[in-house]
Each structure stands twice: as C-alpha cells, then as structure tokens.
Amino acid sequence: xxxxxxxxxxxxxxxxxxxxxxxxxxxxxxxxxxxxxxxxxxxxxxxxxxxxxxxxxxxxxxxxxxxxxxxxxxxxxxxxxxxxxxxxxxxxxxxxxxxxxxxxxxxxxxxxxxx
Amino acid sequence: xxxxxxxxxxxxxxxxxxxxxxxxxxxxxxxxxxxxxxxxxxxxxxxxxxxxxxxxxxxxxxxxxxxxxxxxxxxxxxxxxxxxxxxxxxxxxxxxxxxxxxxxxxxxxxxxxxxx
Numbered sequence: 228x229x230x231x232x233x234x235x236x237x238x239x240x241x242x243x244x245x246x247x248x249x250x251x252x253x254x255x256x257x258x259x260x261x262x263x264x265x266x267x268x269x270x271x272x273x274x275x276x277x278x279x280x281x282x283x284x285x286x287x288x289x290x291x292x293x294x295x296x297x298x299x300x301x302x303x304x305x306x307x308x309x310x311x312x313x314x315x316x317x318x319x320x321x322x323x324x325x326x327x328x329x330x331x332x333x334x335x336x337x338x339x340x341x342x
Numbered sequence: 343x344x345x346x347x348x349x350x351x352x353x354x355x356x357x358x359x360x361x362x363x364x365x366x367x368x369x370x371x372x373x374x375x376x377x378x379x380x381x382x383x384x385x386x387x388x389x390x391x392x393x394x395x396x397x398x399x400x401x402x403x404x405x406x407x408x409x410x411x412x413x414x415x416x417x418x419x420x421x422x423x424x425x426x427x428x429x430x431x432x433x434x435x436x437x438x439x440x441x442x443x444x445x446x447x448x449x450x451x452x453x454x455x456x457x458x
Contacts, residue, residue, distance in 0.1 A: 231384075261446070270346075270451035271385070271433065316384055327398050328439060329375060330447060332384030 229254045233317045233333035240307055240340050248302040248336045250291075250317035258319040260284075260293055260300040261330070265314045274302075274315070307340045314338070346450035348434050354456045355424055362420045363453045367436030374417050375447065376409055377433040378402070385433055391417060392439075424457045431455075 234249040252258065262274040262284070275284030280295035289304045300317060317333040347366045355361050367374050372393050377385035388407070390398040393414035403409075406424075411417040421428055431454050435447040 263449075271435075271449040273446050273448070276446060318384075327390045327392075328373070328437070328447075329387045329390055329398070330377075330385070330435075332386075334382070334384045 229258070229319065229321050229331045231317050231319055231331055231333040233315075233336055236314075236335070236337035238336060238338045240338070242309055242340055242342050243306045244340075246302070246304040246307045246311075246338070248315055248317075248338070250300045250302065250333060252298050252300065252317075252319050254298075254319055254321055254331075256322035257295070258321050260291070261318045261320070262289070262291055262300070262302050263316045263318060265316065265335070267313070271316065307338070309340045309342050312338055312340045346434055346436050346448050348432075348450035348453050350453055351451065352454045352456075354458060357426060357457055358423055360420065360422045361424055361455065362418055363432055363434075363455075365417045365419070365434030365436075365450060367416070367434070368438075368448055369415075371436035371438045371445075371448075372414070373437045373439050373447075374411055375435045375437075376417070376419050377435065379431040379433055379452070380429075388419075388432075421455075424455075426457045429455055429457045 230253045259278045261276045263271045264274045275286040277284040277293035283292045314335045318330045374391040376388040379385045391411040406422045409419045431452045433452045435449045437447045
C-alpha cells in the first residue's frame with residue numbers, strides 16, 4: 228500500500244543552522260508529494276509540493292526535490308529561524324485516475340529552533 | 343472568503359454525550375475531507391465528499407460517526423455516545439478537483455475534542 232516515512236523528531240537546531248528532514252515514500256506510479264507545516268495552535272498549511280519526478284518545490288526558503296529513484300522528498304532549508312519552529316508533515320496523494328486524492332501522511336517531525 | 347473554517351475550535355464533553363462539528367469549506371471547492379489527528383501522530387483520513395456525495399469512508403469511522411454535506415457546501419461530523427478514545431483534533435480540508443486534476447487541500451484550524 229501507500230505510505231510515508233519521515234525522520235523522527237524532535238529536531239533541535241540553533242538559529243541559522245542547516246535543516247534536513249528526511250522523507251521517503253512507498254507508492255505505485257508517480258504520486259504527488261507535499262510538505263505541510265503546523266505551527267503551535269494552528270491548522271495545517273501547505274509549505275510546498277511537487278507533482279512529478281525531478282520537480283523541486285520551494286517556499287519561504289524551504290526546498291524539496293522529488294526523487295523517483297530513491298523515492299524521497301527530503302525537506303531542506305539553508306538557514307533556519309526561530310519562527311520556523313513547528314511540526315512538519317510529509318504527505319502524498321497516490322497517482323491514478325479515480326482516486327479521491329486523499330492525503331497519506333507521515334507522522335510529523337517536530338522542529339525547535341533556538342536563538 | 344478567508345479559507346476553511348471549523349466550529350467550534352474546542353469542545354469538552356462527557357463520555358456518552360453526542361457532539362457535532364461543522365466545517366465551512368472554501369466556497370468554490372467541491373471536495374471536502376475530514377481527518378483526525380491525535381497527539382504526536384499524522385492526520386488519519388476519515389471521510390471524503392465530492393459535492394454532496396460521500397464517496398469514501400474510512401474503516402476508522404465506526405457506526406458512532408456520521409458525516410453529511412447536505413447541499414454540497416458546509417459539512418457536519420457527528421459523534422454519538424462519545425468515548426475517551428475519540429479525544430483528538432478533527433480537521434476539515436477542502437479542494438477543487440475536476441477531470442483528474444485538483445488544487446491542493448486547504449485545511450481549517452481544527453476542532454479539538456476532549457472527552458472526559
């Protein structure tokens with residue numbers, strides 16, 4: 228079946244450090260891949276997405292590249308800020324006509340950035 | 343339109359009581375989803391509507407759960423005879439989809455249910 232595995236947290240970094248949160252997936256064909264972010268006390272917000280192999284999604288300094296050969300979609304940011312402290316979720320929508328496009332989620336990775 | 347809104351934001355109820363949550367999606371969105379999220383976990387799919395039709399329902403959704411979207415606009419999720427295990431954040435999301443394509447899903451802020 229379809230599944231998403233992301234690195235366990237919590238991840239604690241100092242401000243301006245480099246961030247990588249690993250995400251790998253299991254799915255047939257070419258799923259669409261997403262990173263969502265959940266700030267404390269708030270709902271889920273789409274951070275970035277990629278819909279085909281080798282696509283790079285980017286937003287707010289975050290990037291992730293759709294790697295079909297390694298079935299991965301790792302999230303990176305060159306210099307994190309305190310305001311990036313949140314829980315990050317990797318998710319996919321399976322490919323194929325007729326599916327309801329429901330999201331399949333990883334467990335989330337909590338990031339804490341210290342000043 | 344300011345996005346997906348959910349009401350209430352928080353609900354505390356006694357075990358055995360019934361509760362109902364409401365979701366107002368983005369107005370032009372034809373797809374609506376309910377998810378449940380417990381602490382430290384990713385969201386779990388509960389059910390999906392396309393317009394007013396409920397097209398998929400997760401096995402997680404016991405007979406005590408029912409969802410409606412009567413006119414293809416807002417949706418309600420009712421839990422009957424609540425149990426402590428129902429305590430979670432209930433998330434609603436909407437998107438627009440047609441002919442095999444879809445916008446991304448936009449989420450509301452969720453309803454946090456606590457069953458005591």
